[in-house]
Amino acid sequence: MAETVGDYVLRRLREWGVEQVFAYPGDGINGIVAAFGEADDRPRFIQSRHEEMSAFEAVGYAKFSGRVGVCMATSGPGAIHLLNGLYDAKLDHVPVVAIVGQTERSAMGGAYQQEVDLQSLFKDVASEFLVEVNVPEQLPNAIDRAFRTAMTRRAPTAIIIPSDLQTESYSPPGHAFKEVPSSPPGLAAPTMVPPESEIARAAAVLNAGRKVAILVGQGARAAAMEVEQVADVLGAGVAKALLGKDVLSDELPFVTGSIGLLGTRPSYEMMRDCDTLLMVGTNFPYTQFLPGLDQARAVQIDLDGTLIGMRYPVEVPLVGDARSTLQALLPRLSGPTDRAWRETIEGNVSGWWDTMQREAMVDADPINPMRIVWELSERIPLNAIVTSDSGSAANWYARHLRIRGDIRGSLSGTLATMGPAVPYAIGAKFAHPDRPAIAITGDGAMQMNGMAELLTIARYADRWSDRRLVVCVLHNNDLNQVTWELRAMGGAPKFEESQVLPDVSYADFARGLGLEAITVRTPDELGPAWDRVLAADRPAVLDVHCDPEVPPIPPHATFDQARSAARAVLTGDPEAFHLVTQGIKTKIQEALPGRKG
Template sequence: MTRQVGDHVVERLREWGVEQVFGYPGDGINGLIAAFGRADDQPAFIQARHEEMAAFQAVGYAKFSGRVGVCTATSGPGAIHLLNGLYDAKLDHVPVVAIVGQTARSAMGGSYQQEVDLQSLFKDVASDYLVEVNVPSQLPNALDRAFRTALTRRAPTAVIIPSDLQEEPYEKPTHDFKQVPSSPPGPALAPTVRAAREEIERAAAVINAGSRVAILVGQGARDAAEEVTRVVDVTGAGVAKALLGKDVLSDELPYVTGSIGLLGTRPSYELMRDCDTLLIVGSNFPYSQFMPEFGQARAVQIDIDGAMIGMRYPTEVNLVGDAKATLAELIPLLKPKQDRNWALDIQRNVARWWQTIERQAMLDAKPLNPMRVVWELSQCVPDDAIVTADSGSSTNWYARCLRFHGRMRGSLSGTLATMGPGVPYAIGAKFAHPDRPAIALVGDGAMQMNGMAELLTIARYRERWSDPRLIVAVFHNNDLNQVTWELRAMGGAPKFEQSQTLPEVSYAEIARAAGLAAMVIDKPDDVAPAWQAALASDRPMVLDFHTDPEVPPIPPHATWEQMKSTAEAVLRGDPGGWHLVAQGAKAKAQEFLPTREV
């Protein structure tokens, strides 16, 4: 049988080590789908419920595996649906390859059905590499370059293949003019970039001169956790974590202050408020108002991407290089701090914070305190769990209340902050690590947007995972809660119910209809047993937590303007007004209670 272009694409994916492609079929990729059918599930075609979900699954797979995630969609509407997931990959620097169909070449330019200018559509999101293949001999170079670029640039790339070309006989490139060959698939990782020695010496001088050192880590520090710990040992620094760097260091370390920013912790706020020296490692955290006041701290930044360095804080020394290699050269030049009072203050602040969070989590609410949902998870979450979070008020509890430890991994849409990736990320995580439990923390807004449909995807593929545990925890409060709080705290506007209120539905019943296990939890004492049951289950489970929408995600460093705006919202007739005031007062009071000695 003649080998078609579609067969070559599938074969090349296999050579790149691709084990699954997340997608949704359509006639623009019929030739490719037929080739998957002839490939004996190598690689597997994983059918999402929507192309956007396929892209998110590819992103989740790439984030948790370190390999390229691959997604595919048909021409026109299918390609358009991929965009949000691909932008998520672009903004979080994740390697994803999208293989997209197109109208037949003979019909291009004729306003044919589902004809969209895909080159223009993907020009921005796949700006690192975008190609339309128009003759068979363009392959394999086009595919290989898409993979190599995705890996080295940590970015999404796109290969567009017209539908008629997919069914043509494959012809490899020849040794001739206007033909471009390719090399066999293989490692395409960027070389280790090292900063100049004299700049590393300047950085060491800045850090050595300081007495109160703070470190901010992001996802770029993930492979340098050991080196960051060694810097702490020498300098007595505290370490705050950007949201994408939440899994870089264990929250059980006494000097780790937790998340930074609007969703951050009081110890991180205090760390930045009081430090005189700042070391930023692998983070592009954009909110400079949560860093030290300008002129307060001398700063050093380490990042692999020279285009992004020195733009978030007035850094004195910028080291463009791999975090692990750069820190390894920096550490021998650092002088141990003799005064450890700064380190002891940080540790006391951290210990006090976790006691405060526990007290806040145990406060009564109607019916459940959402903080308790995550606090109880922290008490029993396995060392090898992968936790995904969605965008919404539940993100606050993921950021502040969940204590990472062991080999735990976690992520969310950090930069795009889009709703909807929590469940598909968890699906991607299960394909990346089928032997590890995955847990998605999802608001009911995101669940209604697209998470419910993906329960069918979970049910369909659960037999492929050696560890059957995939837990979807829904924060069921019938409110688009994050926006509600933003209206209150940033504009002084009361909750607009026509916009914010969600229709009531039982997520547990929907899960059971999809073939999953499920529990409804609306009593505080049932929260911990529910987590324990889900983690002991032999199949995926949905936990439908009925939570109180008026438990405020108050930043520990809330400004007077934010408090004033919230009060104005209450006075203007917010429907949950006096209840939210009571909950906020109870939560804030916990910060001022005496703490236990540790």
């Protein structure tokens, strides 16, 4: 039989090394779906429960594999559903290729069923590359540019293929006028080093510093060893943007942890007191958590020059990849002989982890949510992949999960959308089927889409050599982060009609799907429950009933935030007494003897 356009699309994906496509079927992609059957499911068609989940799974796969994630959806509503996941990829700089169907060419412009102007729909989210293919000869160049652009620009791209074209015979572009050829798939990662004169200028700024702070993001991941060496030479501390949480081990005594609203006190104090700032591979957005604008001299390294100087006045901008640039910089660095700054940072870090343990062990009703992540951190496999949802779960992930060994972790860092933790973990399992994955999610996100994706987990678990995928649900029947934002930012009491969630047993639901499932209602059950799910031979759900009134207050909360929260209490918050009690019990841990620095 002649090769169809659908057949060719899958052949080209295989040539790009694509092993699975996260997708949901529909008649707008019937020609490609049929091609999967003819190709013996190569690449594999991974069916989610919703197209948005397909996009999130592709993002999770890309984040944890370092390769391009591919998602697919039908025309009209299917394509629309992809958008949230693709925006997550765009804002977190993740390479994803979306392939979407379109109504037949003969019906275009005729207000046909499910006809949507997909080029207008995708022109922002796939602004780096978006193409509609209308003849077979376009295909090689369209697919290859989508992949090369996604990889080079670290962005989502999209290819629109009308449904009738998918079943036509494929014919390659010729050596002819207005036909565009392509090249064999493949692209090496770029290596860029700034000019030697700029390296010298940067070294002069850093060497002059006596209190150097380093901030790393996900762009520094391939340069972890070099960041550690630079920090040692300069006597610096290293803070981590949330997307860079897994760049350096938290066992290093000078790593101050996360920064920002979900950050740590040592990171806050280091930025407050430093005189020099080195930023590597980060686009951390919250300027107020960086040094004062006239306080520190700054050097920034980023592969994308358009992102340099956006968040802080930079004296020396270095456009280059983090590893090569730091390697060029290291021989020119000479740190201070006085290590008092470094010793202060290390003392603060040590004291902070002691404080975090005390806060996690504060009694709550029924369980302190901090303790959920602390107990995980005490026993997590050193090759685990951890995903977190947005909301209060992200607070505990950011502050209490201690990165070490080969642990990887991520969340929706910039879009901060609800719902990606479970599909991210599914994508991670397809990237690394031999490693355990752990999704930390709130019950709001679990009800939004996580429960449905438990079906996807149950369906595909036998494809993973290590079947451990643990979904830990912070079960408090409250849309907790927004509840606290109402209190702290708006000075408004909790509005129960918008915030309270219907109660459901996530463990019972999971058990009905054949998954391991445990309900935890007391603190003493928590550690053994983690031991059990981490030793299970199948995916598991840990349904932990926890206290919604444990405050996710930053360690550097402002007076205005505290005053707003107090006003919320005084104006009739339904949990006023309990939340005040929990706040006092938690925050007093920071003032207990033993805190260093």
